[in-house]
Amino acid sequence: MTMAGEDEILEWIAGRQKTSKVVKVAAGDDLAVLEWPEGERLVLVGADQVLDGVHFRCSEISDWSVIGRKAMNRNLSDCAAMACMPVAAVVTVALPKGATVEQVKALYEGLEAAGAKYYCPVVGGDTGVWAGPLAVTVAIMGRATGSKPVLRSGALSGDGIYVTGPLGGSILGRHLTFEPRVHEGRLLAASRLPTAMMDVSDGLLKDLGRMLKASGGLGAVIEADKVPVHADAVRLAGQDGVDALRHALSDGEDHELLFTSTARPPVGIRIGKVTAGGGVILKYEDGREEPAAASGWEHRLG
């Protein structure tokens, strides 16, 4: 690092990483050491990054805790989508040369606060300064704890299709402030009802297409009037002239859970039904049907 206050910030970060019942060794060694509960053998793991100009714009964000929260919450949302309990995260940060100690602390506090809400401490990682823009990677670990991970490949023909909340227009700000559906994921796992589950990160139709493909090439009928349209989608429609429903179907970064279930689940809004094939059909209230074109979100900021 070449940043002013480098040693201060690295010590500050290390000082915040503490041991706990699960975390046997935190900051300051080559790796962190976690102890899994007795009898639990599944370790879920993934990593996701947020990049300046793609997932946020540094130039428009004065408080970097927002960036830290988004980075952590995207990973917590992956835990939610697998119906697992977050356990711990490791974080790498590539800092632009002009970053201030205050910005770095805010970033880290954002990561930490988002994780703490779901008992997911940051236990290690790496921070460095470079000539590039801000990049933050979070790798997260979770445990299954009493229920099997819910994959995206288990949907069955005839299952209902559900989402946990309204969709669309996240670009107006919600993409930075969404709440990962960790509790909903655990509740659903406890009910043992979901046959397939994932989070909506690239748009409902695009992600549904992936789920149906992973489940062996199934189809779906989506009832257009049942799709919960977020107020942001309506607001965005007023700005860009695109139909609010289209925003709900195609916008990314909602991070609601999308799942299928044979019986009525404890949470979720039913939006349609899995079919044996025939692609994804949009069905309107007046009986009209049309194939749903999946134009998903792709790094809209970029």
Add this chain to the structure above:
Amino acid sequence: MTMAGEDEILEWIAGRQKTSKVVKVAAGDDLAVLEWPEGERLVLVGADQVLDGVHFRCSEISDWSVIGRKAMNRNLSDCAAMACMPVAAVVTVALPKGATVEQVKALYEGLEAAGAKYYCPVVGGDTGVWAGPLAVTVAIMGRATGSKPVLRSGALSGDGIYVTGPLGGSILGRHLTFEPRVHEGRLLAASRLPTAMMDVSDGLLKDLGRMLKASGGLGAVIEADKVPVHADAVRLAGQDGVDALRHALSDGEDHELLFTSTARPPVGIRIGKVTAGGGVILKYEDGREEPAAASGWEHRLG
């Protein structure tokens, strides 16, 4: 992503991530699912990044597999330093806009080849394109398997100080091609002799200082003529006029193991002794002693 061949490359990456005895779910879901061996409860985890202009220079590397290998090997070296067995890795890659499909495949193959050597598959992560330079983060998981993780905080006054190989001058190329000392770490753990261990990433004196500090503020006497000086350090000394021993003591990115042991270990070159205090003293063959100033490596490329 906006790169030409985006879908091709993402499918190619996903296709290479496969299930195994340990990996129950690999690519294509929200998280990978690993199954730990029965009765093993410790999960070791860490993350490290390599950044263009800091840890390598894209402009000087035509074959990106070199970058992938370095990224993975730095993390494998952390496993070695904890004396654990690598289990799996997740990887995020931020690609510059001009990256070609061939470069991305080479990068990934480098990550994969380095991991495969120690049975450490890549099981997930994220790849995106942005306006910034190339950044690669690897998060790694390991298991202790029959021996306790060796921390850097266990050194005792009177212990011998050892390294697993010659040091210095890695900037001439070895920083890209070093071999992580995973086998040596496991061998040492099996002997149960090392009291403290870490890898030399920022320079022998700097890292030794950290180990002594973590072990409660101990000191050390290093016998200058026992420190194994790498041929690269001699070569570099010929170029820059700095003493080869100084390079061996201060250069970073050697990734040899540095450890302390009460009895003679199965591998390692003895370079000195832990003392109760008094800082780190360099002792020469002629009996002369001097305090060792720890000027470690800091992103020399940057």
